[in-house]
């Protein structure tokens with residue numbers, strides 16, 4: 103088949119998928135989560151603002167949210183503003199999740215709140231940093247999904263927490279890894295897929311196009327099948343998710359043709375991710391932990407988990423990290439509260455309420 107015919111065939115397929123998804127508006131409206139449940143029911147939002155809208159605002163105003171601007175997505179402290187950091191990734195997830203939720207008729211306010219908060223628990227250096235923390239803490243249940251919920255409930259607002267709804271916290275916690283469970287809200291399922299749609303296609307831009315990492319022909323062909331740029335690729339993926347979800351009667355994107363292709367694309371991207379991080383994460387984290395133990399300000403693992411990448415790289419670059427150097431980090435501002443909060447189990451989401 104000539105190159106032109108190949109391009110035409112793909113274009114026609116994409117427009118068919120887009121059109122079909124457009125015709126299925128509101129297909130999961132009957133499964134929409136109606137309202138949120140708070141730990142402190144006496145809490146009333148001002149002016150009667152809807153629960154999940156209030157959650158969204160609380161997360162937007164939190165320190166943990168701002169801290170994500172200095173955390174790794176896949177590239178630590180990118181030299182270009184065009185390359186995603188953790189915060190810009192989160193905002194793209196909000197974009198994907200909002201469109202999907204509106205198309206399916208789910209609770210968009212819940213989806214947006216959980217999307218904004220879903221990655222607040224990332225430690226320095228993203229996933230390699232998290233793997234190091236698990237080993238150092240001897241806690242293989244330590245993960246950013248739970249850590250985000252711990253921050254929201256026990257660290258923000260000097261330990262009083264953000265007062266988020268149970269549904270928001272659950273969706274944040276179950277957004278990736280093996281924490282999904284039967285019976286979780288459709289909005290939580292949607293966030294799992296919206297996160298992947300956002301990161302896989304923006305990472306294609308950052309890792310393959312901007313940084314020039316090599317990719318297998320099989321991966322390049324799969325990417326092309328979704329479209330010839332990020333906007334088209336994500337629309338095709340969203341359309342595939344909408345079609346599959348309405349057909350199966352629940353949010354899903356891994357069983358029908360496009361969903362299977364998307365999962366394959368993800369598997370191939372995961373072969374590239376480990377090659378991108380070039381810091382010696384283990385040695386850096388080890389050095390930071392030793393320094394934080396010496397400072398004796400609060401639980402050193404909690405301090406390390408809350409540190410952003412800019413601080414981590416700065417502090418580890420000092421030959422012998424001193425308290426004077428620590429005072430120049432963003433973490434210094436909240437260390438008095440962390441000392442007051444005392445010991446918190448960083449692996450316990452504390453959602454049994």
Ligand SMILES: [Fe+2]
Nearest residue numbers: 195220221297
């Ligand atoms: Fe994410």
